[in-house]
Amino acid sequence: MVVKDWAKISPGLSKPVLSCIEKQGFKTMTPIQAAVIPLIMSCKDVVAEAVTGSGKTLAFVVPMLEMLIKKQKESPLRKDFVYAVIISPTRELASQIYKVVELFLQEPELSHITMTLLLGGRPVEADIEAIQKGAQIAVCTPGRLGDLLAERKQLNLAGRLKEMDILVLDEADRLLDLGFSQTLTTILQYLPRQRRTGLFSATQTKELQDLVRAGLRNPVVVSVKEKSTISTPILLENYYVIVEPEDKFLFLLNFIRNRKIAKGLFFLPTCACVDYWADVLPVFLPDIKIFAIHGKMKMKRSKILEKFRQAENTILLCTDLLARGLDIPEVEWVLQWEPPTNPASLVHRVGRTARGGAAGCSLLPLLPTEDTYVPFIKTNQMVELKDWRKSKDEIKINPKLKEKVLAMLHEQQKQDRAVLDKGQRAFVSHMRAYTKHECNLLLQFKELPLGHIATSYGLLKLPIMPEIRQEHKDQFVGPKEDIDFNSIPYKDKQKEASRLQKLGEFKKTGVWPSKKKKKMIQSEPWEQAKLNKEERKQKRKKRKELKKNDPEGGKKRKRKAVTQEELNELAADIALMKKLKKRKITEEQFDQQFEV
Incomplete structure (x- = not known):
């Protein structure tokens, strides 16, 4: 046109x-x-x-x-x-x-x-x-x-x-x-x-x-459509890169430093992931302003978004909340931690750059087990992803730098228990979100090396999850020294005082005090819980169909039919009571005929 x-x-x-x-x-x-x-x-x-x-x-x-x-x-x-x-x-x-x-x-x-x-x-x-x-x-x-x-x-x-x-x-x-x-x-x-x-x-x-x-x-x-073969703007270049799970954070960190991004968006899987990396990243990127937005922030979001619009040399960490409609022409790069839950969301994510005729780029890191996502997204959403390592200089992972970054992540969690808690929540919520991928035939949760991913998060310990197996524990690289987790304090003095009080009660009674008493329910793996939920859903559907096709067959209890003889006896008793009320018979006659 x-x-x-x-x-x-x-x-x-x-x-x-x-x-x-x-x-x-x-x-x-x-x-x-x-x-x-x-x-x-x-x-x-x-x-x-x-x-x-x-x-x-x-x-x-x-x-x-x-x-x-x-x-x-x-x-x-x-x-x-x-x-x-x-x-x-x-x-x-x-x-x-x-x-x-x-x-x-x-x-x-x-x-x-x-x-x-x-x-x-x-x-x-x-x-x-x-x-x-x-x-x-x-x-x-x-x-x-x-x-x-x-x-x-x-x-x-x-x-x-x-x-x-x-x-x-x-x-x-x-x-x-x-x-x-x-x-x-x-x-x-x-x-x-x-x-x-x-x-x-x-x-x-x-x-x-x-x-x-x-x-x-x-x-x-x-x-x-600007081209019959793509569903994104012509001046938008979309890249992917295959990285090992334990190297993902370090790769993205090096990428941001080397590219000197003036203004970028970084999409993360969950709100908890945004909270964790918003606390952690400023230490590694002191020259870049880090902002964070997710759906649970409510009315704070508009103020944060306005600050991001006005700032220079900045990155905004966000969820798919901002994947639609956000118009900031200065955004140069869109980075993603992993593919979105819904394949169509990829089009909207990368569309936050290259707006109004400007040029822009996006990068999607993939694990070795996720390489089939590249041809899938080209067929499903007409988004062509180019291999970053073939088109640009390869970014090598330095083992010494990797060890240093991991130590810095550990140190942040040792200094503030709030960061430790956020890291645990971020990892668990990320894994839970992964099980909900619409293209789960390609992105299979059971193939994930959970220990390596937890290492990339820089966790001090693996969270308690039924999905964590011995092989994942062997993959995990934690701090070199032994840590007394009870000794890690909150920087917030009020929160730390409350924790110490509860810790004292726990040492006396052996039970951690809490406001609400929760029933101890044995957790089950998410995939198994999903199967059980689907099985219950099918049973309910089957019962509804049975009831619809055979109303009588769907009822558990059936009413016993009343015979004509019982109806006649009831009518005779009522007539007898009426005679007594009108004093046509005496009480002795009523008792005799009623067989009392």
Whole structure:
């Protein structure tokens, strides 16, 4: 598709919108913008699919503002009505969209349009007050919007939406992945049917097609791909490298030092992994600012993300929470600890770089047992991974440096018990996440050398896990000297005082004191637990089918049928009691006939 000039689009854009686009430096339209904007402006429902970083945000923001300008000319916009709703899967992406729209509303001709940001994790009263002040454009997350519609009757948000013109579902496939399917169905029930709907996503799934059928009317499907053979931007170079499990941390550490990354993202498997490496990495990279974000941080995330945007020579440790929609043009490298649980997430992870026509790179370290992931991801997601060692200078692992780094990891845990605890939690959560890989035929947990991986984490000891076998213990390289783990203190004085008190009670009683008494349940391997869970699920399914096909056969207890003779006896007894009540017979006669 030929990229068009913004000023030549038909029907023409208004002056304030063009002025703001020009100020932001967007001289030409991207293919997705050239395809989608005219369709929405001509009152069509649109389903748009394009690679990450292709400019989808402006593709729905521009026509949305044009529709409001047109409506304003026909009749003044009411302050208490909501005319446009943008739903985003995460708070970070919603905040980012809000800032983009905010730039347009700074134009004098558009300054009368009111807008609000509705996010979960903060008091509902603040959002209610914001809507009451005026919210002609609402940028929100689905959970908060669903709550305001269904639970807050005094707000009457459904009444405020009766003249809504446009609904946008951004990163729609991610909305469904996060379990918002039922919430979206509820939201759609409150919205007027006479509206324009835009559904934007980087990938198409079966669940997404179900949502299209439920919420859009005769939509135009737009699929824009820069090349038929890849699903990532042209200027993005994706690499992989095969490393031994015990060398993974050292390899990535050397890689960051040698490349001198100005701004990068580092994706880790779990929240606990982010917490651990955020504590550990600054010691090894004193010249680089290390930030960390994961889903359990709640409202801290926006502040951390803003600091990362403004910083230079920095790396952000994160989970897949930031794999979608995050737009930071300066990101040069995307590093990953291992393949994501969902293969489609790889496309979104690497798409955080090479945005808006800029160049970028990504690197995925793989273990020797994971080499089949390279052809799989090329076939499954059309992402071609190049071998880093063939295209660049090979980074050799220095044994002395390896020993020094391991000693430094051990020392950090000896100095602060909190780091020791975080390391144990990070390793266990990482292994648990590995068992949940969708492509578990390629990434098999039973093939993992758990001892070598624990060595790469720099753990002082192996955690207690039913999966740890003797071979894993033989693989593990811990500290050279014996360690009294009870003597490792917390740096936090209050926490250390509490630990010492509990330790004293433990030495007296032999039982570690805790607030809640937990039942001792013998743990079982995760794979076995998964099999047992699936077996129970199949049994429940079988019982339901049996009950559906044979209602009587599915019941454990059957009622005994009442015979006609028993009914006649009961009727005779009732008649006798009535005679006694009306004094037609004496009590002696009643007792005689009733055989008392």
